[in-house]
Amino acid sequence: MYQVDAKVINQTEVIENHFILKIFAPEIVKKAIPGQFVMLSAWSQRDPLLRRPFTFNRIFCKEGSFELLYKKVGKGTEIMSNLKTSDQVSLLGPLGNGIKFTQNMKRIAIVSRGIGVAPMLAIVDSAKEKGIEVYAYLSAATENLLLRKEEIKEKAKLIYITTDDASLGAGGKVTDFLAQTLIDTKMDAVYTCGSKRLKNHIExxxxxxxxxAWVILEEHMACGIGACKGCICRAKKANNHQDRYLLVCKDGPVFPVDEVEV
Ligand SMILES: Cc1cc2nc3c(=O)[nH]c(=O)nc-3n(C[C@H](O)[C@H](O)[C@H](O)COP(=O)(O)OP(=O)(O)OC[C@H]3O[C@@H](n4cnc5c(N)ncnc54)[C@H](O)[C@@H]3O)c2cc1C
Ligand code: FES
Incomplete structure (x- = not known):
């Protein structure tokens, strides 16, 4: 884990209130794997005080840079949305446990909803590099919230899309398409992010x-390094029926779907 001051390469507002921020941080990139995250601060005042967590949306190893895909929801992301080329941000990372593909993996699925697509493109890029087939199942309220769909489509073997208003793809549950695929296609692993309902259906x-199957959780976080205990999630009860808690920042944010309650 490194703490670095890093420069913004560029930032684009892809649709209203949704941004792609590209940052040059070779030390962090060298160690980063999909599913991990950085804690970022672009402010020096007291409010907001704490860094904010963001998953790697894309990792460019050769360039020493990475992209974040984020939605403006509050003070921190409001400040971030004004970042310009050459501005400086303070980063801590890479943090958490990311995704490691095993050698015998041939085919995976990604299933996400809305901004839950944020960790998925890095997973797709990495799988593709390793010759693993990707089936993508993306869902959103409406077509323009299907972020990164073109980049994912380019690399995926198949892509299934649902929107709540049927503006693109089908209506209904995106996991129903996964269920159909599974009838005759073996998946080695399924990764999901962005919806409790998707997680439960995949389970x-x-x-x-x-x-x-793995879920990527995005709890509120204060420290990102296991010190404040502010990001606990309840683990599924083991055989002894005792309550057990996990830290999303340290034990996750990638968890087996049947290990955590969300
Ligand atoms: C490991 C991890 C990775 C993440 N990756 C991304 C990402 O790639 N892209 C992205 O857009 N967001 C991501 N998030 C969520 C992101 O960190 C928050 O949206 C951000 O911290 C909000 O900061 P803010 O100061 O703008 O909002 P705040 O002023 O802190 O909060 C504004 C509103 O958003 C709510 N909120 C804040 N954080 C969260 C959260 N984690 N979950 C649910 N509601 C929240 C608050 O309750 C409040 O209502 C991630 C979170 C985690 C833990
Ligand atoms: S954010 Fe502090 S322990 Fe997880």
């Missing part, structure tokens, strides 16, 4: 089809 499909 039940896992019981039927026996693939490995």
């Amino acid at each position: 039940s499909l896992k019981e039927t089809y026996g693939f490995k």
